[in-house]
Amino acid sequence: MPTPRVLITDEAAAVVDRLREEHGPLMFHQSGGCCDGSSPMCYAEGDFRLGRSDVKLGDVHGVPFYIARDQFEYWKHTQLTVDVAPGRGASFSIEIPLGLRFLIDSRVYTDAEADDLVPVERVEA
Known part of the structure; x- marks a missing residue:
């Protein structure tokens, strides 16, 4: 089975469930901007416009x-x-009114994992 590029903790998944009940389908976007722009943003699906970048x-x-x-x-x-x-x-990000914020933890892949990564998909917008 290929190595996933992104995972979620049980605690974050519980917040996603709560947000999905209120907002319907969701999406995450990691922009890398300044301030909290370097945190993952959660939006109701379609509330953030994706582009070719x-x-x-x-x-x-x-x-x-x-x-x-x-x-x-x-x-x-x-x-x-x-x-x-x-x-x-x-x-x-839509979790903010709950008094919570999503964060990203990261770790470097092992050599074996890096050789078997899930491919990324380019956005066609």
Whole structure:
């Protein structure tokens, strides 16, 4: 089985379930901008416009996870894990009103994992 590029903690998955109940289908986007722009942003599906500068890393807990292509170049050697923590971020991510914020943890792939990665998908917008 190929190595996934993005994972999610049980705690973050529980928040995704709660958000999905309220907002319907969701999406994550990792932009790499300043401030909280370097945190993963969660949106109701379609509330964030994807472009050709984005790639899809995969799905986490049934939610597609996209990243800006230039940011992917920095992080392509690492597996990302979506986590959640108490606190208010300075973003437009929909978990903010819950007093929570999504975060990314990362680790470098082993050589064996790097040889067997799930391919990224280019966004055709």
